[in-house]
Amino acid sequence: MPHKLSFRVLHATSTDSGYSTKELEIHNPLVKGWQSIKFCPYPQEIILKLPKKTRxxxxxxxxxxxxxxxxIEVYLGSYPPEHVVSLHGTRYKRLGYVTMSDNEKTSFKARELKSVHIDAVGQYLRLVLHKNxxxxxxxxxxxxxIAINVLGDEVDDEGNVIPDDKQQRVNELINRYMPNGQAYPGEEEPTTQNPIDPSVLGAMNK
Incomplete structure (x- = not known):
């Protein structure tokens, strides 16, 4: 099940004093968020690294x-086939972009939250911010x-979802105490006596 994921900010084109990218790694109401430097060149980029490959x-x-x-343009990347583990060795796929409101209607008091629905696999998230x-x-x-939230599921090299710790413990208990094909106390073994007429079975499945 998709859940909130932690991340680390690897890179930002510029950072204003007192508004570090580390602010984006903390999620609480008191964070100040990240800001570019004054009179910065555009576009500005922020690159995040997720703990593992993620859908x-x-x-x-x-x-x-x-x-x-x-x-804001959104790109998702992962290691290239040769496994070059570097920022510039990462391949990115452009997923799309979101446009922001100029915020005049709120007199610049409210903050706009954009939610983007995605279905793509990668470990590096690249955000390209265009002119203000x-x-x-x-x-x-x-x-x-001010803040970035990433929701998804960690996956293995084949793209299969890796259960989180809680779900994995549940699955282990099920496999341990309820293995497939085993009869339990009070449960009758399957019997082949008096088999159901195939014609009746066919009618039931229709």
């Missing part, structure tokens, strides 16, 4: 209330992201 199902982006990018909306509060043409 991503949902991405949530909470934008700053007035340091707002006009558009111009408003009277954004004096230095910056962009900012």
């Amino acid at each position: 991503m199902k949902k991405l949530q982006l909470l934008a700053h209330q007035f340091l707002i990018p006009t558009k 909306y111009i408003n009277k509060f954004n004096l230095y043409n910056q962009v900012g992201v």
Whole structure:
């Protein structure tokens, strides 16, 4: 079942003092989020690394209330076949983009939350933030992201979902105490006596 995943920020094109990318790795109401430097070049990029290869199902982006990018492109990547474990050796697939509101209707007080539904496998998430909306509060043409949530399931090399620890314990208990084909106390063994007429069985299955 898809669940919230931790991540580590590997790279950002720029970071303003006091608004580190580490803020994105912490999820609580007091975080300040990440901001680009003043008068930064565009586009700006943020690259996240998930703990394991993941089938991503949902991405949530909470934008700053007035340091707002006009558009955010979303890419997902994984190790190339030769297993070059480096930032530049990662191949990315473009999943699409989201456009952000200029936030004038809320007088730049509310933060916009964008939820993106995804069905793709990878371990590296690349966000490309395009030029900011111009408003009277954004004096230095910056962009900012308050929070990022990633939801999905970790998968193995064949793309099969790896059960989380809780589900894995349940499966182990089932396999240990309820193996397939075993009869339990009070349960009758299957019998082949008086088999059902095939014509009746066929009618039941229709």
